[in-house]
Amino acid sequence: MEIHLIVCVxxxxxxxxxxxxLRSSDSCELNPYDRPALETALRIRDELGGRVTAVSMGPHxxxxxxxxxxxxxxxxxxxxxxxxxAGSDTLxxxxxxxxxxxxxxxxxxxxxxxxxxxxxxxxxxxQTAVLLDLPLVTNVHAWECKDHGLIVQREADGFLERxxxxxxxxxxxxxxxxxxxxxxxxxxxxVFKQGQVQKWSLRELGLPPGCVGExxxxxxxxxxxxxxxxxxxxxxxxxxxxxxxxxxxRLLESGLI
Amino acid sequence: MDIFLxxxxxxxxxxxxxxxxxxxKPIANEIDQEASFPWDVVEKMGKLGYxxxxxPHELGGAGLDTVGYIIVVEEVSKVCAALGLCISVHNxxxxxxxxxxxxxxQKHKWIPALAKGEKIGAFCLTEPNAGSDxxxxxxxxxxxxxxxxxxxxxxxxxxxxxxxxxxxxARSDPSAGRxxxxxxxxxxxxxxxxxxxxxxxxxxxxxxxxxxxxxxxxVPVDNLLGKEGMGLRIxxxxxxxxRIGVASQAVGIAQAALEASVKYARQRHQFGVPIAxxxxxxxxxxxxxxxxxxxxxxxxxxxxxxxxxxxxxxASAMAKLFASETSTTxxxxxxxxxxxxxxxxxxxVERYFRDARVTRIYxxxxxxxxMVIARGVIGS
Numbered sequence: 001m002e003i004h005l006i007v008c009v010x011x012x013x014x015x016x017x018x019x020x021x022l023r024s025s026d027s028c029e030l031n032p033y034d035r036p037a038l039e040t041a042l043r044i045r046d047e048l049g050g051r052v053t054a055v056s057m058g059p060h061x062x063x064x065x066x067x068x069x070x071x072x073x074x075x076x077x078x079x080x081x082x083x084x085x086a087g088s089d090t091l092x093x094x095x096x097x098x099x100x101x102x103x104x105x106x107x108x109x110x111x112x113x114x115x116x117x118x119x120x121x122x123x124x125x126x127q128t129a130v131l132l133d134l135p136l137v138t139n140v141h142a143w144e145c146k147d148h149g150l151i152v153q154r155e156a157d158g159f160l161e162r163x164x165x166x167x168x169x170x171x172x173x174x175x176x177x178x179x180x181x182x183x184x185x186x187x188x189x190x191v192f193k194q195g196q197v198q199k200w201s202l203r204e205l206g207l208p209p210g211c212v213g214e215x216x217x218x219x220x221x222x223x224x225x226x227x228x229x230x231x232x233x234x235x236x237x238x239x240x241x242x243x244x245x246x247x248x249x250r251l252l253e254s255g256l257i
Numbered sequence: 258m259d260i261f262l263x264x265x266x267x268x269x270x271x272x273x274x275x276x277x278x279x280x281x282k283p284i285a286n287e288i289d290q291e292a293s294f295p296w297d298v299v300e301k302m303g304k305l306g307y308x309x310x311x312x313p314h315e316l317g318g319a320g321l322d323t324v325g326y327i328i329v330v331e332e333v334s335k336v337c338a339a340l341g342l343c344i345s346v347h348n349x350x351x352x353x354x355x356x357x358x359x360x361x362x363q364k365h366k367w368i369p370a371l372a373k374g375e376k377i378g379a380f381c382l383t384e385p386n387a388g389s390d391x392x393x394x395x396x397x398x399x400x401x402x403x404x405x406x407x408x409x410x411x412x413x414x415x416x417x418x419x420x421x422x423x424x425x426x427a428r429s430d431p432s433a434g435r436x437x438x439x440x441x442x443x444x445x446x447x448x449x450x451x452x453x454x455x456x457x458x459x460x461x462x463x464x465x466x467x468x469x470x471x472x473x474x475x476v477p478v479d480n481l482l483g484k485e486g487m488g489l490r491i492x493x494x495x496x497x498x499x500r501i502g503v504a505s506q507a508v509g510i511a512q513a514a515l516e517a518s519v520k521y522a523r524q525r526h527q528f529g530v531p532i533a534x535x536x537x538x539x540x541x542x543x544x545x546x547x548x549x550x551x552x553x554x555x556x557x558x559x560x561x562x563x564x565x566x567x568x569x570x571x572a573s574a575m576a577k578l579f580a581s582e583t584s585t586t587x588x589x590x591x592x593x594x595x596x597x598x599x600x601x602x603x604x605x606v607e608r609y610f611r612d613a614r615v616t617r618i619y620x621x622x623x624x625x626x627x628m629v630i631a632r633g634v635i636g637s
Binding site for chain 1 (some may be wrong): 271275310314381
């Protein structure tokens with residue numbers, strides 16, 4: 001059986017924007033939380049045989065993230081790219097990605113990172129699973145292949161949970177699951193010489209513009225500003241033992257331990 | 258600085274940056290102090306293609322161009338100049354001559370293992386009495402049937418302590434002067450091949466720089482690179498490329514010193530404000546940033562000319578001269594900005610200061626470069 005795995009990836013903004021967001025390979029990077037998801041899919045492919053497709057949504061300048069995915073070993077890459085997608089919230093993004101996954105079907109498993117390094121919502125994976133009407137396991141820490149599915153382990157609130165999930169399904173992958181491989185220079189060279197990113201517009205996905213972009217978004221960002229973290233320094237007085245007691249007390253008071 | 262860079266170049270830069278930040282940065286100070294060669298990191302770098310950057314894919318290399326090569330050298334040198342040097346020398350003056358002047362048989366014999374970092378290359382030209390005047394070498398390679406009997410005393414061999422494949426420059430015709438020099442590929446372990454002690458260097462200490470001596474070492478005639486008497490031509494062609502590598506190494510060290518200085522100047526408070534707010538410091542940083550930028554642009558220019566197949570000797574000489582001098586100036590200012598801490602091994606700028614200094618000396622001193630450049634500008 002040749003399996004088909006899809007990994008949804010995002011190019012994330014490196015620094016908090018001060019004005020309009022201009023996405024390019026200088027201002028963005030492949031979401032670090034997506035790399036373990038890519039790594040997991042690649043390892044499962046190598047074990048079971050099949051292919052991996054990476055999918056992203058964004059302007060043309062975000063194609064670099066998919067080239068990186070291909071340099072890691074992904075077989076195909078698709079960029080959902082349309083001016084009408086601008087301003088999409090997580091729901092609109094999930095709608096676009098779900099449409100892309102349907103178009104790429106048959107699919108056995110769809111992988112996401114647990115969250116993105118810039119907007120940090122963790123919503124896109126679960127929402128896409130709902131839109132695709134597929135079973136979902138979030139925050140997967142470990143996995144093993146079974147016939148027609150996977151045994152996965154997730155950690156939640158100090159408990160380890162082992163679950164079985166059949167193909168097709170959706171997983172969000174915790175970074176501890178699989179440290180991502182480094183990119184070899186040879187792979188980078190070959191991917192940029194020979195690799196191709198397919199670009200799909202909304203029309204090719206069969207999605208009406210009203211489903212995505214600002215029109216398809218249930219939420220709207222009203223304001224974005226840098227959060228100032230107040231830092232203060234406190235010196236503990238007294239003998240070492242008294243200082244330790246006071247330190248533990250302070251940590252308890254603050255809820256840190 | 259990015260105007261020359263393609264998406265591929267940027268991907269190369271990001272990937273090398275990420276790798277070095279994780280693997281090399283945590284050990285850079287330690288391997289400098291202990292003068293130890295980090296084999297485990299080198300092995301990983303070999304698998305990632307850092308030792309065959311411009312080697313074609315069919316010979317096991319990464320197939321990148323010169324711009325790709327200098328990006329790798331700069332990024333590695335930003336974190337550890339000693340390994341930047343190892344990669345630069347291996348790629349440009351050991352592997353490149355084999356690629357450019359080697360027979361098909363020679364290329365297939367040595368390059369695949371060199372390109373994967375399974376074997377390390379070295380370039381053995383300098384002798385106790387022949388440095389800037391390379392034509393003054395005294396090593397000899399006297400032909401006896403199907404071998405050359407080589408006697409040589411090579412000093413300051415970068416990668417010498419770990420090199421498996423050495424390009425030995427020796428006189429195959431002692432009566433022919435400059436035209437009597439040949440290059441013989443000599444492998445570690447050959448009878449009469451002796452590796453000297455590690456040089457206790459001021460900087461780039463994690464690079465095992467040693468002497469290499471050959472005593473009646475019998476090297477097969479098949480190991481002659483190019484033809485007899487082509488030695489200086491091969492050496493100069495290799496050094497033209499090597500200089501771009503040294504320039505990018507110098508740019509990497511200077512960039513690291515600049516970044517460390519900016520970070521420190523923002524954090525360190527004196528007279529109630531960050532020292533970056535003091536005009537004397539901010540002017541220093543402005544000069545440092547400008548010089549590093551100019552050095553990088555000159556280095557990219559030399560690389561782009563090389564990739565376009567245009568003459569680049571003058572550009573590479575200028576880039577090497579300017580980048581190495583910039584590197585020593587900028588690292589000196591970085592120490593100044595850090596004050597007493599900058600003179601201490603607690604801060605990396607102390608290492609950058611020591612590492613930068615040698616870039617004005619090896620692969621042609623600043624003075625030799627000025628001679629070469631002047632000849633190009635004025636005419637001989």
